Amino acid sequence: LIRFYATEQAAPSRESNPEPPTLITRFEDLHTLGVNERLIQSITKGMRYETMTEVQSMTINPALRGKDVVAQAKTGTGKTLAFLVPVIQRIIEAQPELERPSRKRATADDIRAIVISPTRELAEQIGEEARKLARNTGVRVQTAVGGTQKNAMLRKTRAEGCHLLIATPGRLNDLLSDPTSGIAAPRLAALVLDEADRMLEVGFKAELESIVSLLPDRNTVPRQTLLYSATLPKNVVNIARTYINPANFEFVQTVR
Numbered sequence: 001l002i003r004f005y006a007t008e009q010a011a012p013s014r015e016s017n018p019e020p021p022t023l024i025t026r027f028e029d030l031h032t033l034g035v036n037e038r039l040i041q042s043i044t045k046g047m048r049y050e051t052m053t054e055v056q057s058m059t060i061n062p063a064l065r066g067k068d069v070v071a072q073a074k075t076g077t078g079k080t081l082a083f084l085v086p087v088i089q090r091i092i093e094a095q096p097e098l099e100r101p102s103r104k105r106a107t108a109d110d111i112r113a114i115v116i117s118p119t120r121e122l123a124e125q126i127g128e129e130a131r132k133l134a135r136n137t138g139v140r141v142q143t144a145v146g147g148t149q150k151n152a153m154l155r156k157t158r159a160e161g162c163h164l165l166i167a168t169p170g171r172l173n174d175l176l177s178d179p180t181s182g183i184a185a186p187r188l189a190a191l192v193l194d195e196a197d198r199m200l201e202v203g204f205k206a207e208l209e210s211i212v213s214l215l216p217d218r219n220t221v222p223r224q225t226l227l228y229s230a231t232l233p234k235n236v237v238n239i240a241r242t243y244i245n246p247a248n249f250e251f252v253q254t255v256r
């Protein structure tokens with residue numbers, strides 16, 4: 001009976017409208033969307049996560065299909081992985097040799113993706129999670145936060161290179177506006193604004209505007225923008241309007 005019901009129900013709708021893309025909810029199934037196997041294994045074997053949280057499945061799927069994303073979800077719902085997975089995948093797609101670890105020198109101006117986070121602690125946490133994810137790939141992750149030795153960070157980044165930079169707004173603005181820092185993103189492919197509401201609360205609007213003016217023009221160097229926030233007050237909506245591609249974005253709001 002169940003089989004009959006399923007067939008009867010499914011058949012007409014399949015004919016009348018094209019099937020929506022399957023929503024992947026298990027990390028293991030990400031390979032059907034072309035996600036790098038090493039990246040998937042870091043999640044399923046390294047971190048031992050099987051099933052995506054709601055905000056993860058609802059944003060990883062459209063982000064992997066190239067959409068910009070504006071997502072509202074509560075604290076503790078797994079937003080970090082939600083943006084790191086598509087961002088790291090995008091870096092590998094832009095530079096396929098990064099699929100596996102390599103001794104080849106990377107440079108400080110090879111940044112493909114930037115994650116902006118409101119606080120030093122959050123940026124460090126994101127950095128740790130990104131390093132776990134990128135462990136078996138050639139993607140180099142660096143963090144740039146205020147309050148730490150700028151010169152030590154610069155030395156490390158120049159020596160190791162950087163494809164994914166996690167930064168707080170003040171320090172990022174400082175590094176990008178200083179031409180002697182060597183840190184640059186002329187081929188930026190993805191920008192993440194994490195905890196956008198907190199960034200604005202802390203008063204980072206001017207830094208964010210300055211940072212975006214220092215990045216390549218997205219009409220010349222197309223980039224994907226992902227914005228995550230626990231709340232969506234008017235100032236966050238305005239930021240989203242400025243940074244998100246209005247012609248190709250997904251708005252995600254989760255309740256859990």
Ligand code: ADP
Nearest residue numbers: 049050051052053074075076077078079080081
């Ligand atoms: P948020 O940024 O939304 O506040 P985090 O990204 O910090 O949330 O994740 C909260 C916690 O949930 C972290 O400890 C993280 O390791 C864990 N976590 C994330 N995704 C999953 C998942 N799919 N399955 C189980 N635990 C997860």
Ligand code: MG
Nearest residue numbers: 079080194195
């Ligand atoms: Mg978070």
